Amino acid sequence: MHAFYGQVFESTWADAVKLHATARKLGLNKSENLDRVPIERPTWDERKQRKTLEIPKGYSRHLRANSRREKYNNGYWLGEKVFADVLEYSGLDRAQLERLYYTGQIEELCTFLAANTKSE
Numbered sequence: 001m002h003a004f005y006g007q008v009f010e011s012t013w014a015d016a017v018k019l020h021a022t023a024r025k026l027g028l029n030k031s032e033n034l035d036r037v038p039i040e041r042p043t044w045d046e047r048k049q050r051k052t053l054e055i056p057k058g059y060s061r062h063l064r065a066n067s068r069r070e071k072y073n074n075g076y077w078l079g080e081k082v083f084a085d086v087l088e089y090s091g092l093d094r095a096q097l098e099r100l101y102y103t104g105q106i107e108e109l110c111t112f113l114a115a116n117t118k119s120e
Contacts, residue, residue, distance in 0.1 A: 009068055012075035015106040020063070020082045022110040026117045028089045029082065034058030057081070090117050 023029045035058025042050070059081040065071040083101050087094060090113060100109035 009072035009075065012079070013065060013071040014075075015104070016062075016075040016079035016082065018106055018110055019079055019086070022113055023082050023086055026090075026113060028085050028113075028117070030089055031057045031059070031081070031085055033060050035061055057084075086113065092116055 020029065024032075035056050037058075039056055059078055062074040062078040062081070065074045083097075086101075087097060090097070092113070096112070097109065100106075100112060
């Protein structure tokens, strides 16, 4: 089980880092630093009244991982948030991007982005 978990977190982390490097090279990482601004901490009463959970957009805190658990967690969130930037700012066909990303074809996705997006 430990070996399988090791493969999963290493793969998740490597894919996220690869996608981030491509997005950064092409200038698609526009919301990367949005988490550096402190977020408001709602009171307990305000939290009880909320009906939705809001996830902060930025992802600079996910760029490093010091442990196996952090690689798994940060790899997942980094990949998802970078992909959200790719969808929003690339101007490419959403269905094609989603097909490549959600089927785990990260290398092909990066190649597709590089071939069809002008770097800034």
